[in-house]
Amino acid sequence: MTDHAAPRLRHDPERRRELAHVGPVELYTPTLQASRDFFVNQMALREVHRDAESIYLHTWDDYSSWTLRLIAREQAGIGRTFLRAASPEAMERLIATIAQTPFAGERRDGFHGLGEVYCFDDPDGHPMGVYWDVDWYEPDATDTPSLKNQAAAFPGRGANIRRLDHVNYLTHDVPAVSAFLADVLGARCTERIVTDDGEDAAIWYNLGQKSYDLVYTRDWTGANGRLHHIAFATDTREDILRAADVMLEAGIHIETGPHKHAIQQTFFLYVWEPGGNRIELCNAGARLILAPDWKTISWTAAERAKGQAWGLKTIDTFHTHGTPLVD
The missing domain is CATH 3.10.180.10 (2,3-Dihydroxybiphenyl 1,2-Dioxygenase, domain 1)
Incomplete structure (x- = not known):
């Protein structure tokens, strides 16, 4: 290791x-x-x-x-x-x-x-x-919520995305980023994929009690600074199922899903927005890391190769597509 x-x-x-x-x-x-x-x-x-x-x-x-x-x-x-x-x-x-x-x-x-x-x-x-300093959202007359503990009115359209959930970056050096997240930023590794020689191939880090916030995956191209996807949270799985129909009707490219990841147990749908960036709709908010002494869950390459917890096999572009595009 x-x-x-x-x-x-x-x-x-x-x-x-x-x-x-x-x-x-x-x-x-x-x-x-x-x-x-x-x-x-x-x-x-x-x-x-x-x-x-x-x-x-x-x-x-x-x-x-x-x-x-x-x-x-x-x-x-x-x-x-x-x-x-x-x-x-x-x-x-x-x-x-x-x-x-x-x-x-x-x-x-x-x-x-x-x-x-x-x-x-x-x-x-x-x-x-x-x-630290940030302007809080101030709704206007068209999106004032009925519930005062809510930032804005429920939109009632499309996928009804509630919040940003996490960012998944591509990196040429997962161990170096992992050390920076833990030793400098003070984040906590909740799960990871480990190669046969014991090196991190992908890492999931959290900042609070959410199961993960920042994810880094090895970039097969060896490039720097690329994006795998940004993810937005829905309230329920049903929102994601509805979103698949919404994307279908709008002609948005559905890459894969809805399925369930084994890692982090996330129910998901991946699409490509018109600019080419991969976007995930996910429902992972019900799973929290409450243990202050949480032990990182390590997945071997063989375990990862089994694919999703359930659903179809992971599509090849999920492992090859990133932005910006490289030759």
């Missing part, structure tokens, strides 16, 4: 958790308006702001003022992932920790709906940012 993998098999319950959750995410798309229409019409997000190069969207139960920023680019892919600190003090402690690594960044202002952001890249080159 490698040195990178060994320390992450058991979480240290004495370690302070400096990050609260995954915040908003930026997504690059070569078809800005078509991608916007997909997220608004099929996924039921709401457009809340736009500028010369981007459109901001909001899921109905996100307390933050925006959830997803679509940015016009020649190639699809992942932009910056924002991570909210657990407190202002936690943000300062985390900045001090990151600054002592080769991945030190800088403080920046000017992000819509966010205060100061400490911007840095993970070991694979994916842009990230830690923040």
Whole structure:
């Protein structure tokens, strides 16, 4: 077993958790308006702001003022992932920790709906940012909820996506990213896929009590900084089954699902939005990691090769498609 993998098999319950959750995410798309229409019409997000190069969207139960920023680019892919600190003090402690690594960044202002952001890249080159100050969502007369403990009114259309769930990145060096997540960001590895020589091939990390928030999978191309998918949570499995019909009628490419993953037990549907990015609709919120001394679940290559918990065999493009595209 490698040195990178060994320390992450058991979480240290004495370690302070400096990050609260995954915040908003930026997504690059070569078809800005078509991608916007997909997220608004099929996924039921709401457009809340736009500028010369981007459109901001909001899921109905996100307390933050925006959830997803679509940015016009020649190639699809992942932009910056924002991570909210657990407190202002936690943000300062985390900045001090990151600054002592080769991945030190800088403080920046000017992000819509966010205060100061400490911007840095993970070991694979994916842009990230830690923040504390955030504008909360303020509904207008058209989406004021009946329940005051809800951010916005239930949309009642399309897939009725409730919130952003997780991001799955591609990386050329899973062990290096795993060490950064655990040792620098203080995240916790809940599950992983291990090669026959004991090295991590894919990792699932959580920041709070959700089963996972940040996922990294080995990039078969050897490239850096690519995206496998971003995932949005629904309330029920039935929402995902309905979403399959919604995507079918809209002519959206359904890659695979609905099926159930063995790893993390996620019920899922994968589609490709018009810009080419893979999007997952998932229902994993009922499974929480409550044990403070959780032991990482390791899956062997042979166990992973058995496929899903149930459903059809994993389609080949699930292992080969990522954004931006590479030759």
